[in-house]
Amino acid sequence: MxxxxxxxxxxxxxxxxxxxxxxxxxxxxxxxxxxxxxxxxxxxxxxxxxxxxxxxxxxxxxxxxxxxxxxxxxxxxxxxxATNHTSFLREPQHFALLRERILPELAPRASFWIWSAGCSTGEEPYSILFTAAERLGARLGAMRLLATDISTRALEKAQAAIYPAERLQGLPPGWPQKYFQRGTGRWEGSVRVKPEWRARVDFRRLNLMEDFSFLPRMAVIFCRNVMIYFDKATQERLVRRFEDRLEPGGWLLIGHSEGLMGVRHGLEYVMPAVYRKPAA
Ligand SMILES: C[S@@+](CC[C@H](N)C(=O)[O-])C[C@H]1O[C@@H](n2cnc3c(N)ncnc32)[C@H](O)[C@@H]1O
Incomplete structure (x- = not known):
């Protein structure tokens, strides 16, 4: 035909x-x-x-x-x-770790950076933000949140932060009302992250194959379900560059299906999909 x-x-x-x-x-x-x-x-x-x-x-x-x-x-x-598949609080063990261990450690500091590398349409950085808002309360201002992706189309969606309402299913009680506005009229059935929360994420285009040594030292790097598409040699080069951008004691969180088997690096294994740069 x-x-x-x-x-x-x-x-x-x-x-x-x-x-x-x-x-x-x-x-x-x-x-x-x-x-x-x-x-x-x-x-x-x-x-x-x-x-x-x-x-x-x-x-x-x-x-x-x-x-x-x-x-x-x-x-x-x-x-x-590339696939942009993602969701709010995806791989919830990482958000439990963030809430129970990482953020309490960082809370006394005047400032620190968290980076969502390969943030897709924004669900990951917003999940980090809301988790931190709950945990840090008035001290949230100490956290700088960078979110990057290679795809400008994904980044546009991340910045617009408009999602089908059913994506909020499974979020903790109170979150939808606190962090999202409900669409009406033509936007019925959609939700949007409230502007005061959107403004707290610094979205930028960045190809992870290119230099990022100009970025500040990070307390936490989320790079989840991105390296899965890379070959071992590329993964190794990238993990070493992440290592360089982590502060001593900083955390690298990768996707649970990824694993750094066969990748040489200087990070300590903490638990599945969680690594830490040795303290100085
Ligand atoms: C499957 S999504 C993962 C989103 C989120 N991290 C998560 O785990 O839910 C993978 C993202 O990696 C991005 N990506 C792929 N190759 C990249 C590269 N070389 N540099 C930056 N981002 C890349 C894609 O555009 C896509 O948005």
Whole structure:
């Protein structure tokens, strides 16, 4: 059956050579390790963009990405390939640790930084913020919260902070009223983080493959469900750079399905998905 926009060519357009090229581009520019077997996913994600641009094939699309000096099409490619899946209080053990151990330790300090690296659409940094607000009360102002992602599309959503109301299911009692406003009229069924809370998160675009040694030393780095897409060598380089950005005694929290097996680093293992830089 003929599909609109010359899709016949694109549908048959992800050969071995194209997959290798996309794989190499993704690995070089943002660390993504597209394993063989991901062809169907890559194909589905890119075919849509080929159609939007009215191109004839994925091979043509790859050429267009390479030729685009603005880098915008490369960013779209990244947006199409990376998954932004996330949720409030995802992996709740980390938030229990934050509440019961990390924040009480940090509470007496005049200031400290927490970084959500790969923050996607914002649920992770807002969960950190609300947990800290509950625990620190009037001392919340000591916490600086940085949230970064490579995807500008995810960051726009994070800053807008509008979510379907059902995403709040499972949050502690009182949180929805305290931290969110309910949409009305056209926004019925949506909720939005209240502006005074949105203003407390510093959202920035940052590709973790690029230099971040200019960032301040962090008390806690959340980098969860991001490294899962990177190969071991890339993970190791990144963990070492995180280590450099942690203050002595600082914490690195990674996704529970990630693990740093086979990755050489100087951090102490605390519990699954929790590491700590040795105190000075
Ligand atoms: C699955 S989401 C995880 C979100 C959140 N940390 C969580 O655990 O719920 C992965 C995020 O990592 C981001 N990402 C992937 N590669 C990246 C890179 N090289 N630099 C920065 N962010 C990246 C993606 O854009 C995506 O938003």
């Amino acid at each position: 003929k599909q609109p926009g010359g899709m016949q060519g694109a549908a048959a357009g992800l050969g071995e050579r194209e997959f290798r090229e996309v794989r190499e581009l993704a690995r070089r520019t943002f660390g993504l390790d597209l394993k063989p077997g991901k062809e169907a996913l890559v194909h589905a994600r890119l075919a849509r963009r080929v159609q939007e641009l009215g191109l004839g094939s994925i091979a043509e699309y790859i050429e267009a990405v390479k030729a685009d000096r603005t880098g915008l099409e490369l960013e779209r490619l990244i947006n199409a390939l």
